[in-house]
Amino acid sequence: MRQPDNVLLAGIVGSTAYGLAGPGSDVDRLGLFATPTVTLHGLDMPTESVVSSKPDATFHEARKYCALALGGNPTVSELMWLPGELYEVRHPLGDELIAIRAAFLSAKRTRDAYLGYATQQFRRLEARGDGSFSADTRKRTAKHARHLLRLCSQGLELYTTGDLVIRLENPQRYRDFGDRVAAGDVGHARDTMARYEAAFDEGPSVLPEEPDRAVVEDWLLRVRAAYFDEAGPIAARPLGGKPSRTPGRTC
Structure with a gap:
């Protein structure tokens, strides 16, 4: 390197x-x-x-x-x-x-960078993921999904507490979520995103405006x-x- x-x-x-x-x-x-x-x-x-x-x-x-x-x-x-x-x-x-x-840190940019990006990417997964694609594609989709869930989780904690925790408390939760979405359960992804969006909306954020x-x-x-x-x-x-x-x- x-x-x-x-x-x-x-x-x-x-x-x-x-x-x-x-x-x-x-x-x-x-x-x-x-x-x-x-x-x-x-x-x-x-x-x-x-x-x-x-x-x-x-x-x-x-x-x-x-x-x-x-x-x-x-x-x-x-x-x-x-x-x-x-x-x-x-x-x-x-x-x-x-x-x-x-x-x-700032509230709006944190929300946009974490929740906004994850929401956009989840919509792409929702549009294409029905569990019928190849094993290799499912593997990539599972990885993509678990990292998008991570963004939501970390982003919400940062937005509400001002602290960004890098090491995930329960990594298996994210692996299970990725596997479930890759298998075609887009409804679970949709519900998860709705819960995180509601949590962000509950605010207010502890972060400054700018x-x-x-x-x-x-x-x-x-x-x-x-x-x-x-x-x-x-x-x-x-x-x-x-x-x-x-x-x-x-x-």
Whole structure:
């Protein structure tokens, strides 16, 4: 696996983090890095994301990461809420990011990102899922369905408590739900979505109407100041290779 220099925060996400991983599941990694500030001053924008596969890993530059998280992106946001043992790199600036994670939250964007997306995807499952498709398609549908139920569950907890719990309390519930939907029980999916929509409507949310962009920008400016004297392009390097001049601490 390859990662950029100046990684501020990185960890294991996805099914492994949720407790839904099976024998054949991939181990997904997510992180963010700081581009040398001087490279932001030229004609060409520096690399915004570094992506690799087998194993799957995605690293976003700090500014892009902040923009995605401010938009409520669940996949990106969960990096700030991982259980401690799942972090693989934690630079002091990464710890600062975790400390301000609540600044990224807002009620409407959380509802749209979790419930809104899940509802849209469930309608697609409802339109095509009658249990008559191939075994391979049923397997993919089951995985899709259980992750959509996860989004509803995690999103509602975040919306009502302000806390995003990554590790699922009862993973088997999500597996059973996925299998049932993949077998063609679209009515169960429809009823589940209706219950979650009603739960969101019961509100009010503990989250603010808008994220605290000033707090997020202050963190990003500290990142830019910390890497102001760094020069040269972002160069990918293997994990375990020679560390950058301002390495994160490895957990």
